[in-house]
Amino acid sequence: MSLVEFLRARRSFYIFGSILTAIVLSISISLGAAMRQHAQDTAGPAHVTITISGAPGSSHSTPAHHHWHPESFRDLNFKIPLGLLFGIAAYATIILATILGTSLNSENGRGGFAFTKPISRERLALTYFAVDAAAGVAIFALALILCAVALAAFGVLDRVFLDSGAIAVAAAGTGAALMWYGLLQALTSWNRLKGGLITGITWATFLIVLPLYEVTQLGPIFHTMLAGINYLNPLAYYTACSLDGQTVAVLSQLGFGTGQVIAFTWTLGIAGLAIATYGWKQVEV
Amino acid sequence: MKTITIEHLTKRYGEQSAVADLSLEIDEGSVCGLLGPNGSGKTTTFKCLLGLARPTSGTLAVHGAPVTPHTFETLAYVPERNTLYEWMMVFELFNLYKRTYKKYDAARAAELAALFKLDSRKRIERLSKGQQTAVALTLAFATRPDVLVLDEPASGLDPIFQRVVLDLIIDAAAGGATVLFSSHQIGQVERAADRVAIMKDGRLVLDGNVDTLKGEEKIVEAVFDGDAFAPNGLATDPRVRRIERNGRILRAYVRNDSADVVRRLEALGPKAISVYDLSLEDIFLGAVSDTAARNGEGI
Numbered sequence: 001m002s003l004v005e006f007l008r009a010r011r012s013f014y015i016f017g018s019i020l021t022a023i024v025l026s027i028s029i030s031l032g033a034a035m036r037q038h039a040q041d042t043a044g045p046a047h048v049t050i051t052i053s054g055a056p057g058s059s060h061s062t063p064a065h066h067h068w069h070p071e072s073f074r075d076l077n078f079k080i081p082l083g084l085l086f087g088i089a090a091y092a093t094i095i096l097a098t099i100l101g102t103s104l105n106s107e108n109g110r111g112g113f114a115f116t117k118p119i120s121r122e123r124l125a126l127t128y129f130a131v132d133a134a135a136g137v138a139i140f141a142l143a144l145i146l147c148a149v150a151l152a153a154f155g156v157l158d159r160v161f162l163d164s165g166a167i168a169v170a171a172a173g174t175g176a177a178l179m180w181y182g183l184l185q186a187l188t189s190w191n192r193l194k195g196g197l198i199t200g201i202t203w204a205t206f207l208i209v210l211p212l213y214e215v216t217q218l219g220p221i222f223h224t225m226l227a228g229i230n231y232l233n234p235l236a237y238y239t240a241c242s243l244d245g246q247t248v249a250v251l252s253q254l255g256f257g258t259g260q261v262i263a264f265t266w267t268l269g270i271a272g273l274a275i276a277t278y279g280w281k282q283v284e285v
Numbered sequence: 286m287k288t289i290t291i292e293h294l295t296k297r298y299g300e301q302s303a304v305a306d307l308s309l310e311i312d313e314g315s316v317c318g319l320l321g322p323n324g325s326g327k328t329t330t331f332k333c334l335l336g337l338a339r340p341t342s343g344t345l346a347v348h349g350a351p352v353t354p355h356t357f358e359t360l361a362y363v364p365e366r367n368t369l370y371e372w373m374m375v376f377e378l379f380n381l382y383k384r385t386y387k388k389y390d391a392a393r394a395a396e397l398a399a400l401f402k403l404d405s406r407k408r409i410e411r412l413s414k415g416q417q418t419a420v421a422l423t424l425a426f427a428t429r430p431d432v433l434v435l436d437e438p439a440s441g442l443d444p445i446f447q448r449v450v451l452d453l454i455i456d457a458a459a460g461g462a463t464v465l466f467s468s469h470q471i472g473q474v475e476r477a478a479d480r481v482a483i484m485k486d487g488r489l490v491l492d493g494n495v496d497t498l499k500g501e502e503k504i505v506e507a508v509f510d511g512d513a514f515a516p517n518g519l520a521t522d523p524r525v526r527r528i529e530r531n532g533r534i535l536r537a538y539v540r541n542d543s544a545d546v547v548r549r550l551e552a553l554g555p556k557a558i559s560v561y562d563l564s565l566e567d568i569f570l571g572a573v574s575d576t577a578a579r580n581g582e583g584i
Binding site: 004011113115123285 | 332335336337338339354355356357358360362364365366368369370372373377380381384385386
């Protein structure tokens, strides 16, 4: 039965991977074209003026004006922490995780096709989780490759370095993906609700509704309620990545440090999967 | 040896009873046709047997033990509605079964696919309802199961393929497999099944060997000169399952001893009296008709 989830995940990977590739290529091409155009407009056909806010004491004082060829972008003195790329790749993983997050639910309306095979529901659920996890790893890798290709196109791939926070950022980002995936499985594995609808509702809730509660006056009851629900919001744990000196750290809306984000997201994700598996085992067709 | 044993199965959904105190045993190598009107509890019985629904009470066993995932190595189920992955291609489903079942017979699958004229490169969603049923049946029979549970297996198939399905069922039973199948086509059950169980409102109302039931059940038809005859207490006779009255004609559906019923009708002075064998359809209609008609109330 792993073949079913493999084919399903592969299809989602192809579609989302294609969209991701198209987006990265579009951004890269547009950025390259804009830089060339800017060079032509401001400094003749081969030059562009840019302003760089550099670190105090660096060779690029603040603000500094440079004339450069687009081809000489690589001559600028900056470095790219790998954690930043991991942070970007984690968002791609989060999106795919939400696409695959209703895989158990998708079996519930099939008159027990999956449940009349010589494999227990628990093992089947674990198989589906493993296949989906592999797809998550694949999209993480694809996103990294696309970043690398884009950086190589600008001739700055060699500026990437392994910063001390990179692994932690990757763990926190994939933890957020796991948390959202586990939440969706727990919400949908035991019922026949439309999986896509629930996924959409979680996106709308986590991306729009919950971030608003801090800046709008909803009254103390709603505020407390939404603040409570926000603890189920993976994006409240893994809100953004920030450059902290020579390394990247996770910014959490809930005020957690990177280590806490890793601990909470992975724990909640695994708990969600345990609840989902138990719920799926109880499903009557 | 009993392959399928159902004892006092009751399944309720809230206040509604889908199956009520159903007991049924099916011998190894037997083909049992489960008949009943829509909503009589056939599919629910299958689901409880296969562990897809939890019985409210009662016990169910296949080969003497409750169904576990391991049971499905040798038990194939074809549900009433198509439940195949519509986005998969036929050959992908064949691959899935090949990976899933130890006893999967690829040659048999190819043979059946050819028999049903299936295009293995087509997506399931592009197949007709009948072809989707054919795929499900091909997969079921290709696993060489010991037990087949088929919920309206010929649904959506044309008469030629319906005949093919019946032949497959008969062949499987001849090879030692036990088959439990439901159908609304009584002719199919009559042709393939050696045993019939009839359900109504969740209850088993008739169960037995097809030939025995047909032998036991007779229609005694009497034609009178006028329609003012009295049935002489026939309706209360326990052997009389049902009485129909149509003008000058009276039909009594009799179980076991029809000779005594004939003698009692002859005493009423009919113009003519005849005794017919019942078809399975007559038996079915007799079993599922309402209580009033069965007991001849008002006659």
